[in-house]
Amino acid sequence: MGTTASQLRKDLLSEYQELTFLTKREIILAHKRFSELLSKEDRNVPTPRVPMEKVLSLPELKSNPFRKRISHVFSTSDMKDGSLTFEDFLDLLSAFSDSATLEIKSHYAFRIFDFDDDGTLDGGDLEKLVNCLTGETDDTRLTTEEMRQLISNILEESDIDKDGTVNLSEFQHVISRSPDFVSSFKIVL
Amino acid sequence: CVCVCVCVCVCVCVCVCMTPVEGEGTEDRQLAEEEPAAGAKSQLMRMMRTRMKRRPPETAEEPIRRRLLSHVTPTMKVRMTPPREDKEEQQIKEQQTKRKEERPRTVTRTARRRGTRETRREPRERRGKKRRPKIRKEMPKGRAKERRRKTRRTRRRRRRKRADSEEESMSEGEMERLKEEVEEKKKVIAIMRNKPWRMKRRLVHLKECQEFVDKFEGALGKGKGRKFYAYKVMMTKKWIKFQRDFENFKTTCIPWERKIKEVESHFGSSVASYFIFLRWMYGMNMVLFGLTFGLVVIPEVLMGLPYGSIPRKTVPRAEQPTAQDYSVLMDFNGYCKYSVLFYGYYNNQRTIGLLKFRLPLSYLMVGVGTFGYSLMVVIRTMAKNADVGGGDGDDGEFTFAWKMFTSWDYLIGNAETADNKYASITTSFKESIVDEQENQKDENIHLRRFLRVLANFMIICCLGGSGYLIFFVVKRSQEFANRDDLSWYEKNELELIMSLLGLVCPPLFETIAELEEYHPRIALKWQLGRIFALFLGNLYTFLFALFDEVNNKLEEEVSIRNAGPCWETAVGIEFVKLTVSDIQVTYLTILIGDFARAVIVRFLNYCWCWDLEATYPSYGEFDISGNVLGLVFNQGMIWMGAFYAPGLVGINVLRLLSSMYYQCWAVMATNVPHERVFKASKSNNFYMGLLLLILFLSLLPVVYTIMTLPPSFDCGPFSGKAKMFDVIMETIDLDLPAFLGTLMGYAANPGLIIPAVLLMVLAIYYLNSVSEAYQHANAELKKKMQMVSLRVFQN
Numbered sequence: 001m002g003t004t005a006s007q008l009r010k011d012l013l014s015e016y017q018e019l020t021f022l023t024k025r026e027i028i029l030a031h032k033r034f035s036e037l038l039s040k041e042d043r044n045v046p047t048p049r050v051p052m053e054k055v056l057s058l059p060e061l062k063s064n065p066f067r068k069r070i071s072h073v074f075s076t077s078d079m080k081d082g083s084l085t086f087e088d089f090l091d092l093l094s095a096f097s098d099s100a101t102l103e104i105k106s107h108y109a110f111r112i113f114d115f116d117d118d119g120t121l122d123g124g125d126l127e128k129l130v131n132c133l134t135g136e137t138d139d140t141r142l143t144t145e146e147m148r149q150l151i152s153n154i155l156e157e158s159d160i161d162k163d164g165t166v167n168l169s170e171f172q173h174v175i176s177r178s179p180d181f182v183s184s185f186k187i188v189l
Numbered sequence: 190c191v192c193v194c195v196c197v198c199v200c201v202c203v204c205v206c207m208t209p210v211e212g213e214g215t216e217d218r219q220l221a222e223e224e225p226a227a228g229a230k231s232q233l234m235r236m237m238r239t240r241m242k243r244r245p246p247e248t249a250e251e252p253i254r255r256r257l258l259s260h261v262t263p264t265m266k267v268r269m270t271p272p273r274e275d276k277e278e279q280q281i282k283e284q285q286t287k288r289k290e291e292r293p294r295t296v297t298r299t300a301r302r303r304g305t306r307e308t309r310r311e312p313r314e315r316r317g318k319k320r321r322p323k324i325r326k327e328m329p330k331g332r333a334k335e336r337r338r339k340t341r342r343t344r345r346r347r348r349r350k351r352a353d354s355e356e357e358s359m360s361e362g363e364m365e366r367l368k369e370e371v372e373e374k375k376k377v378i379a380i381m382r383n384k385p386w387r388m389k390r391r392l393v394h395l396k397e398c399q400e401f402v403d404k405f406e407g408a409l410g411k412g413k414g415r416k417f418y419a420y421k422v423m424m425t426k427k428w429i430k431f432q433r434d435f436e437n438f439k440t441t442c443i444p445w446e447r448k449i450k451e452v453e454s455h456f457g458s459s460v461a462s463y464f465i466f467l468r469w470m471y472g473m474n475m476v477l478f479g480l481t482f483g484l485v486v487i488p489e490v491l492m493g494l495p496y497g498s499i500p501r502k503t504v505p506r507a508e509q510p511t512a513q514d515y516s517v518l519m520d521f522n523g524y525c526k527y528s529v530l531f532y533g534y535y536n537n538q539r540t541i542g543l544l545k546f547r548l549p550l551s552y553l554m555v556g557v558g559t560f561g562y563s564l565m566v567v568i569r570t571m572a573k574n575a576d577v578g579g580g581d582g583d584d585g586e587f588t589f590a591w592k593m594f595t596s597w598d599y600l601i602g603n604a605e606t607a608d609n610k611y612a613s614i615t616t617s618f619k620e621s622i623v624d625e626q627e628n629q630k631d632e633n634i635h636l637r638r639f640l641r642v643l644a645n646f647m648i649i650c651c652l653g654g655s656g657y658l659i660f661f662v663v664k665r666s667q668e669f670a671n672r673d674d675l676s677w678y679e680k681n682e683l684e685l686i687m688s689l690l691g692l693v694c695p696p697l698f699e700t701i702a703e704l705e706e707y708h709p710r711i712a713l714k715w716q717l718g719r720i721f722a723l724f725l726g727n728l729y730t731f732l733f734a735l736f737d738e739v740n741n742k743l744e745e746e747v748s749i750r751n752a753g754p755c756w757e758t759a760v761g762i763e764f765v766k767l768t769v770s771d772i773q774v775t776y777l778t779i780l781i782g783d784f785a786r787a788v789i790v791r792f793l794n795y796c797w798c799w800d801l802e803a804t805y806p807s808y809g810e811f812d813i814s815g816n817v818l819g820l821v822f823n824q825g826m827i828w829m830g831a832f833y834a835p836g837l838v839g840i841n842v843l844r845l846l847s848s849m850y851y852q853c854w855a856v857m858a859t860n861v862p863h864e865r866v867f868k869a870s871k872s873n874n875f876y877m878g879l880l881l882l883i884l885f886l887s888l889l890p891v892v893y894t895i896m897t898l899p900p901s902f903d904c905g906p907f908s909g910k911a912k913m914f915d916v917i918m919e920t921i922d923l924d925l926p927a928f929l930g931t932l933m934g935y936a937a938n939p940g941l942i943i944p945a946v947l948l949m950v951l952a953i954y955y956l957n958s959v960s961e962a963y964q965h966a967n968a969e970l971k972k973k974m975q976m977v978s979l980r981v982f983q984n
Contacts, residue, residue, distance in 0.1 A: 017433065019382050019391045024437045059454075063607035064599060076387055087388035094382070096599065107385040109594065129593060134618065135611030142618060149622050153589040161978035174590045181595040183458055188450055188600065 020094035021104075029189050030093055033058070034086050050089075052082035060187050065132040066112055073111045096187035105185045106175045110168050120165035126151050371405055374398040444468070448853050454602030456862050457610070460811050461600070462873065464853065470820060471845040473566055477559050477831070478838045484551050485835050486529050492542025493535070501755075501904045502527060502534055520680065521762045530765075530836030533758035533904035539919075547924075549906035549916045553895070556832040560888050563828065567884060571877045588621060606862045637706065644704040648719055651697065655690050656726045662686050663734030684770035687727055692778065695720050695815060714875075717814055721879060724822045725886070732829075732890055735763060739898070746902060755904040757833045764830025765837055771823060772844050779855050783809045787859040808861045816852075817876050825883035832891050 008031045016027050034050065035043070037058070042048040052071045061067040071082035074092040084092070094100060095108045113121055115128045127147060134140050142150065158166050158174045166174075175181050378398050381391055445468060453461040497503050504512045504527050512523035521530075528534055541548050596614050601607050666683045669675055678685070698719045702712055742756040787808055794801045801807065823841070830837045895914055900907040907913040921930050935941065 015392065015395060016388075018378070019388065019395060021382055023440045025440055059602050063601055063604050065597065065607075065611075076389070087392075091388050095385075101383055103383060104385055113594065126593070130618070133593070133597060133611070134615040135608070140611055140615045142615070146619065146622050150589065150618060153622075154593055157587050158590045160975055161981065171594070174587050175594060177587060178591050178595045180591070184595060184598045184600070186458075186599055188453075 016090060020090055021097045021099045022090065022094050026093065026097070026189065027090065030090060031086065033189055034089050047085050049077065049083040049085050052084075055082070055084055055089075060189065065135075069112045069115065073108065093187065093189065096185065098186060098188070102176060102182055103172075105182060106172045107168070109175065109181075109185060110171045113171075120167045121171065122165040123151055123155075126154060126166075367405055371402055374402050378402070445849060445853075448849075450600075452853060452856060453600045455606055455857065456811065456860070457598045457606060458600055459813060459863075460856065463811075463813050463816055464849070466817060466876065467820060467845065467849055467852075469570070470824060471842070471849065473563065474824075474827075474838060474842050474845055476562065476566075478842045480555055480558060480562070481831065481835050481838050484555050485535075485548070488541065488546045488548060488551070489529060489535055492544070492546060493538075493548065496527070499536065501536070501908075521765055526758060526762065528836075530834060531758045531761045532833045532835075532906075533755040533761075533901075535906040537906050537908045537910075547920065550920050552906045553913065553916050556891065556895075559831055559838075560828065560884065560891070563884055564881075567877060567881050571874060571881065574874045574877060592617060592621065609862050640704045640706075644701050647701050648698055651694060651701075652719075652723055652726055655694060655723060656730045658690070659683075659687060659727055659730045660734055663731065663738075667738055681766075681770065683731075684767050687731065687767065688770055688774035690727060691724065691819075692774065694723050698723075713814065717818065717875070720815075720818055724818065728822070728825065729886075731767075735760060736890075743899065755901045757901060757905055761830060761834030761837070764826060765834050765840065768823070768826055768830070768837065768840060768844075771819075771826070775819060775848075776851065779852065783855055783859040809859065810863050811856050811860045818879070821876065821879050821883055824880065825887045828884060828887035829890055832894070 008028065013024060013027060016022070017024055020027070022030070037050045037054045038048050042050075052068070052075075055061065055071050056067050061070065064070070068082065070092065071084065072080070074088045074095075075082045075084055076088055077083045095104050110121070113125060113129055115125045116122075121129075130147060130150060131141065134142060155164065155166070158170050160170050160173070375398075378395060381395060384391070386394075445464075449461055449464050449468070452464055494502065504524060508523065511517050514523065517523040518525050525531075526533070535548065535552065537549060539549065540546060592614070596617070598610065601610060662683050669679055669682075695716070699716060702716060705712065705715070707715065739756045739760065742759070746756075786806060790801045790806060790808060823844075827837055827841045896912065898913075899911060900909075900913050902908055907916060910916065910919075921933055
């Protein structure tokens with residue numbers, strides 16, 4: 001990470017290119033947007049962190065129902081506050097980029113949907129997921145009965161070993177057959 | 190042109206080779222390459238010495254593993270729990286430790302030493318990342334200085350001799366193992382970005398692997414092959430760097446990224462897919478334009494005879510007074526007709542100019558090359574799309590799961606679109622729950638079947654009617670051609686009727702399709718298929734009528750040898766007029782159908798009885814399929830007409846360019862996001878398939894012309910020959926060496942072609958059956974997997 005917010009060092013840039021799915025231009029743009037999010041004092045800190053509220057104010061994430069989860073998943077902060085360093089931000093963009101593979105995308109999608117971070121998608125996770133997708137207002141929510149029916153349908157389809165939860169491999173199996181997933185799981189700066 | 194391209198490529202390669210390779214540890218790597226003798230030899234000698242001493246196995250890779258874990262564990266503890274540990278990484282580590290245990294410790298000492306140095310530095314590193322860059326730069330320099338000092342102190346020749354003998358005594362097996370190790374590390378670097386690790390861990394791993402590779406790669410080249418090996422390694426690195434730079438350059442060249450991103454965030458990815466398709470078409474047309482202009486038009490302009498020198502290039506005296514009139518030019522007569530835009534202008538001289546450029550041959554090859562290039566590009570894109578799409582998943586196998594996990598479009602950046610999306614997702618959930626709950630009501634199947642048959646019958650009648658209308662209008666236009674006093678309508682009747690049919694019929698089909706009550710996705714496929722049939726029917730009727738006319742002209746020419754009408758130019762003019770009127774109709778439709786509608790709804794709303802915005806007519810939605818089909822058919826017409834009118838490709842490029850800006854503006858200003866969003870995302874390949882079909886269908890008339898119809902007697906580059914194809918025969922006879930001629934003679938023998946065709950058919954059959962076998966195997970495996978997991982659960 002550059003000591004001043006203005007330039008990204010060339011060797012770091014080439015390393016990032018090697019390690020992520022982003023092109024040079026995208027990395028430079030990401031650096032610029034990240035620096036804009038930093039407050040004045042933070043700019044001279046060696047590894048600045050952007051607090052979660054600022055990250056969620058990005059136009060690309062503002063309307064996303066999963067924005068808080070995305071912040072939490074990609075954050076490496078010890079305090080679990082969802083703040084992102086520049087490298088976390090690059091990880092985020094790389095996983096959501098156009099050239100990322102299905103493997104990476106499905107891995108991170110699973111982590112995002114796992115609301116309680118226990119490694120599996122159980123009924124509670126799925127319920128929270130549906131509520132995120134149907135919007136926050138009351139008239140768009142599903143009734144309890146509909147929710148129950150929906151969750152049981154989903155588990156019937158995806159749960160192969162019938163343990164009541166969807167684990168990572170089952171999730172990847174379901175996602176790999178979907179034609180829409182790769183094209184919709186994209187964020188571009 | 191080919192020579193110039195090759196020269197440019199060579200220059201670029203030379204320039205790239207001149208620039209130094211970027212990246213950290215440059216000096217380290219360069220020195221490693223220059224003096225693999227010095228540094229690596231001393232290490233090899235050390236290796237030999239350590240082999241004498243026996244070391245316990247557990248010191249093998251521990252320092253490095255320890256270092257890794259110490260970097261990784263704090264963060265791991267925060268987020269990751271045992272089930273999530275990366276199995277592959279464990280496997281790699283296991284493999285490495287296993288290998289190290291088996292081998293008699295050739296790299297232990299150095300690795301350990303490096304390991305301990307790293308760990309010593311590490312606490313400082315972790316505390317502040319600022320330290321890391323300085324440390325990294327320090328170490329290589331230090332080592333480099335060491336090496337330089339060593340070479341200055343000892344005589345190089347003596348050291349090399351000693352090292353050679355010592356190196357040769359090192360066994361083959363160890364070198365092999367070392368090589369394997371290096372290859373493994375290289376592989377890890379290559380797949381690093383595909384692992385869901387965090388950046389810190391990846392950076393550490395990358396550095397470790399790169400240092401290892403750098404150090405020992407130089408040592409691997411043995412004896413005489415050493416320099417070559419080092420050279421090979423350096424060229425590979427430069428090639429990788431060149432590839433990366435080229436990729437970066439390519440992405441900067443892609444135009445309109447911002448615009449498309451804006452559309453995506455407002456309307457979602459399905460509307461944006463139209464614009465991406467448009468941009469792709471623009472790219473393809475630019476290449477075709479470059480080919481045509483570079484190899485046909487420019488040579489003729491620069492090296493051919495100028496305007497007015499020969500009869501075919503001059504406006505005939507009879508037409509001269511009106512040749513400059515605007516109305517005549519708009520009809521592509523007058524000066525337009527006798528210009529480079531059309532076939533008739535080109536001279537049939539075998540070679541022109543100082544460079545002896547063979548224009549007729551180039552004209553023919555460019556015509557054929559246009560199709561070849563388009564075919565290659567379309568098939569490559571289709572293959573890429575098919576790969577990503579994951580093939581034909583059974584529809585309905587994972588409906589709910591897919592709705593849950595894949596329905597949100599992460600590109601949406603606009604609150605209003607997001608609200609729309611929420612509403613549509615909720616509706617779709619509720620609908621599918623209801624569908625699942627009640628078993629399908631036993632509706633009156635017979636009534637439904639009858640209605641469907643009725644609907645299809647009506648649509649076939651419509652199609653037949655439109656075909657006949659076009660035929661009738663073409664015949665009428667032939668009669669009009671003989672008269673002189675034509676109104677504007679009569680002159681452009683054909684094009685108008687065709688465009689109007691394209692406008693009116695699709696909504697008609699949609700209304701009729703309401704009778705059928707299909708699922709929306711299936712209904713969309715039927716609709717697209719019907720529109721396709723309509724356009725195809727129209728186009729082919731038009732073509733047949735046109736060729737009818739051409740045959741008439743040819744018969745006429747047989748009787749009047751001289752000054753016969755130039756039928757190719759006439760055909761070219763027809764295509765150009767059709768394209769231009771198509772453009773005009775499309776733009777007018779957008780202007781009136783979308784813009785005027787939006788203006789009316791917005792401003793009349795203030796003084797109207799009912800809410801215009803919420804109910805009828807409200808703002809328009811962007812018609813994706815209609816627009817895509819329009820684009821596809823436009824391209825088909827270009828492919829057909831480009832042979833007779835080289836300027837048509839240029840007109841198309843301009844049209845696509847202006848379309849992009851105009852439609853982007855129209856969509857943002859006058860359209861609203863779709864209410865009912867269901868993604869026909871498999872349609873991507875469907876549209877490509879349509880494009881491929883149109884390509885083949887446009888190829889047919891042109892090939893027929895080249896092979897069978899005799900060219901006009903006194904215009905165009907093939908005048909005077911019996912068939913256009915004869916240019917190639919002439920070139921083979923006169924320009925190419927004799928044996929090639931006999932070779933081609935053998936190759937064109939039916940006795941060779943028929944077995945080749947048979948072989949291809951057999952290959953297709955075989956591949957088909959192999960793919961079916963794979964599908965069966967897939968299904969079997971899936972069933973087995975389910976049975977096994979059920980059994981496990983029960984136990």
